[in-house]
Amino acid sequence: MEMVANFISDVSANPLFYLLAFVTIASALCVVTLKNIFHSALCLILTLFSVAGLYILLHAEFLAVAQVLIYVGAVSILLIFAIMLTSQLASRKIVQSNEQVTVAIFVCFLFLLVSIGSLFNTYWNGINAPLPDNNILTIGILLMTDYVLPFEVVSIVMLAALIGAIVLAREERS
Amino acid sequence: MLQYLALAAILFAIGVFGVLTRRNAIGILMSLELMFNAANINLVVFNKYIGPDNLIGQIFALFVVVIAAAEAVVGLAIVLLLYRNWRGIDVDHINIMKW
Numbered sequence: 001m002e003m004v005a006n007f008i009s010d011v012s013a014n015p016l017f018y019l020l021a022f023v024t025i026a027s028a029l030c031v032v033t034l035k036n037i038f039h040s041a042l043c044l045i046l047t048l049f050s051v052a053g054l055y056i057l058l059h060a061e062f063l064a065v066a067q068v069l070i071y072v073g074a075v076s077i078l079l080i081f082a083i084m085l086t087s088q089l090a091s092r093k094i095v096q097s098n099e100q101v102t103v104a105i106f107v108c109f110l111f112l113l114v115s116i117g118s119l120f121n122t123y124w125n126g127i128n129a130p131l132p133d134n135n136i137l138t139i140g141i142l143l144m145t146d147y148v149l150p151f152e153v154v155s156i157v158m159l160a161a162l163i164g165a166i167v168l169a170r171e172e173r174s
Numbered sequence: 175m176l177q178y179l180a181l182a183a184i185l186f187a188i189g190v191f192g193v194l195t196r197r198n199a200i201g202i203l204m205s206l207e208l209m210f211n212a213a214n215i216n217l218v219v220f221n222k223y224i225g226p227d228n229l230i231g232q233i234f235a236l237f238v239v240v241i242a243a244a245e246a247v248v249g250l251a252i253v254l255l256l257y258r259n260w261r262g263i264d265v266d267h268i269n270i271m272k273w
Contacts, residue, residue: 032192075246082250086257104194108187115183126223161244165251
């Protein structure tokens, strides 16, 4: 009873987080369970948007914008293109899930039990200091000084992925 | 903080469920994106509550987003190639690399 009361007071304390969390989890469940793969791609877009909202709640504004640009703008469009190119598989008649559903539910519940149990039984040595004021400025300075090597390596990885995708998807000429 | 971490754990479990149960390779890629997002939420939360003096967690999350985009590009190219060669992307029937 006390836990429920605590939870209700927590919900009324920060309703925006719980709204976003509810939208995230509901649309994520739609992503993995809907019969029509195109509908689950649309639900994925909703999930990614609400995760961007969570980033804004956590004061990670630049990451939220990057999430909307990269995930919602690029990756989802790519997924929808792939679904449309393989369109006759997206029809309702084909079963989209295999026969491991009950085992998978069991495994996921076990995972959740272990991870959330360890989460609540760990002492987190949190510091209640504010984040740096100017989010974008700090990220830019860090990317150009301390993290310039990973930044360049990531750009090479992107280039390699681009060329790899073109080589893979090209029609073979005989 | 704990509620954010619990949300990330639930999102990750949903992603695991999708990877285990989807037949369609594109569905598996979408579930993978869910798992990437759960990991990113964890990184940003730890950045805010454990080490807020700089933004290393957010930078790491940014790199994860970029790598996830690259992964989606290569994965979807492989899916299209499979579709062209076998007229189907049911992962239960794709076993040419299994001996």
